Amino acid sequence: MNKSNLKLIAVLERTGGFASAQELHQILRREGDGIGLTTVYRALQTLVDDKIVDLLRREDGEAIYRLCGDTHHHHLVCKGCGNTVEIEGGAVEKWAKVIAEEYGFRDVGHTAEIFGLCEKC
Amino acid sequence: MNKSNLKLIAVLERTGGFASAQELHQILRREGDGIGLTTVYRALQTLVDDKIVDLLRREDGEAIYRLCGDTHHHHLVCKGCGNTVEIEGGAVEKWAKVIAEEYGFRDVGHTAEIFGLCEKC
DNA sequence: ATGGAAATGATAATCATTTCCATTTTGTGA
DNA sequence: TCACAAAATGGAAATGATTATCATTTCCAT
Ligand SMILES: [Zn+2]
Ligand SMILES: [Zn+2]
Ligand SMILES: [Zn+2]
Ligand SMILES: [Zn+2]
Numbered sequence: 001m002n003k004s005n006l007k008l009i010a011v012l013e014r015t016g017g018f019a020s021a022q023e024l025h026q027i028l029r030r031e032g033d034g035i036g037l038t039t040v041y042r043a044l045q046t047l048v049d050d051k052i053v054d055l056l057r058r059e060d061g062e063a064i065y066r067l068c069g070d071t072h073h074h075h076l077v078c079k080g081c082g083n084t085v086e087i088e089g090g091a092v093e094k095w096a097k098v099i100a101e102e103y104g105f106r107d108v109g110h111t112a113e114i115f116g117l118c119e120k121c
Numbered sequence: 122m123n124k125s126n127l128k129l130i131a132v133l134e135r136t137g138g139f140a141s142a143q144e145l146h147q148i149l150r151r152e153g154d155g156i157g158l159t160t161v162y163r164a165l166q167t168l169v170d171d172k173i174v175d176l177l178r179r180e181d182g183e184a185i186y187r188l189c190g191d192t193h194h195h196h197l198v199c200k201g202c203g204n205t206v207e208i209e210g211g212a213v214e215k216w217a218k219v220i221a222e223e224y225g226f227r228d229v230g231h232t233a234e235i236f237g238l239c240e241k242c
Numbered sequence: 243a244t245g246g247a248a249a250t251g252a253t254a255a256t257c258a259t260t261t262c263c264a265t266t267t268t269g270t271g272a
Numbered sequence: 273t274c275a276c277a278a279a280a281t282g283g284a285a286a287t288g289a290t291t292a293t294c295a296t297t298t299c300c301a302t
Contacts, residue, residue, distance in 0.1 A: 002268095002279080002280065003267095003280085003281095004280075004281080020258085021258080021259080022257090022258070022259095034282090035281085035282085036281065036282035036283070037259095037282080037283090038259095038260085038261090038281075038282055038283080039280080039281055039282065041258095041259065041260075042280085042281085057178050057182055060290090061178055061182035061183070061184060061258090061289085061290090062182065062257090062258065063182060063258085063259085076220055076221070076224055076226065078226070079228075085224060087220055089216075090216050090220075091212035091213070091215065091216045092212065092213055092216055092233065094212065095210075095211050095212045095213055095233075096233075096235045099197055099208055099211075099235055100197070100235055100237055103197055103206060103239070104239065104240040105197065105199070105235070105237035105238060105239055105240075106237055106238050107200075107237050107238045108235060108236070108237030108238075109235075109236055109237065110233065110234060110235045110236070111232065111233065111234050111236075112213065112231065112232065112233040112234075113231060113232050113233075114217045114220055114221055114226070114229060114230075114231045115229070115230055115231065115232075116221055116226035116227055116228050116229030116230065117226060117227050117228045117229075118224070118225065118226055119225040119226075123248080123249065124249085124250095124298095125249075125250080141289085142289080142290080143288090143289075143290095155251090156250085156251085157250065157251035157252070158251080158252095158290095159250075159251055159252080159253095159291085159292095160249080160250055160251065162289095162290065162291075163249085163250085181259095182258085182259090182289090183288090183289070184289085184290085
């Protein structure tokens with residue numbers, strides 16, 4: 001485990017939730033760390049390979065990362081104001097598992113988001 | 122519904138399954154159609170907006186498109202070969218509804234995808 | 243036919259990510 | 273400590289998908 005990898009783990013811990021490589025790089029730079037963008041990408045790649053970090057995708061395809069072991073959850077997003085609530089997957093978790101087994105899939109993950117208009121909007 | 126949109130629907134019908142914008146453009150070009158890449162992207166965008174086409178992401182973040190049936194459904198996608206199965210939402214539908222009500226959201230929709238490795242991969 | 247709106251496509255711009263490569267840091271045995 | 277190879281680093285350029293511009297063409301109603 002080299003220095004850069006530890007830095008990335010630390011910043012992911014500090015920020016919590018998801019962040020893109022570019023965002024993580026900016027955060028580190030803002031904090032005075034002169035780490036290069038290349039190194040950020042490289043560190044994230046190895047952390048993903050080592051299953052220390054999860055890789056997901058934003059709506060636009062950009063890769064976002066989070067520490068594994070963060071509690072798994074989903075989102076309820078307001079289309080109007082962007083306000084977001086973290087919610088439990090509840091029935092979704094079992095649903096995903098059952099379906100995957102039914103079709104013989106392994107190494108399975110899932111995404112589930114709810115979006116609508118909140119009370120204020 | 123303009124000419125290009127219909128062309129894209131036709132080629133998606135012909136090929137079946139998912140394809141990227143670049144691939145669809147190449148296919149049309151190979152078939153002698155001089156359609157521009159810009160138009161392919163534009164047509165796919167409107168078809169997605171009109172819920173005629175589904176948009177998903179490859180493992181590397183590239184957008185892939187497929188005709189969707191009119192019935193609401195979800196997807197089980199193989200990260201290895203891209204093979205996709207349309208599945209019923211089952212418990213997800215109620216989950217989304219209950220959560221949305223609980224938080225006072227209206228005009229609500231949801232997404233839910235499962236991804237993993239199929240038996241062959 | 244004619245004028246305006248919509249559609250089209252070539253080109254350039256954008257933006258995340260990867261590749262390349264020269265330089266620096268680190269670890270280790272003499 | 274010293275030498276030296278391996279690993280790590282980061283800037284710059286390359287790549288590749290997607291989007292923005294904009295001049296031109298096609299449609300369509302009058
Ligand atoms: Zn709102
Ligand atoms: Zn879940
Ligand atoms: Zn497969
Ligand atoms: Zn559903």
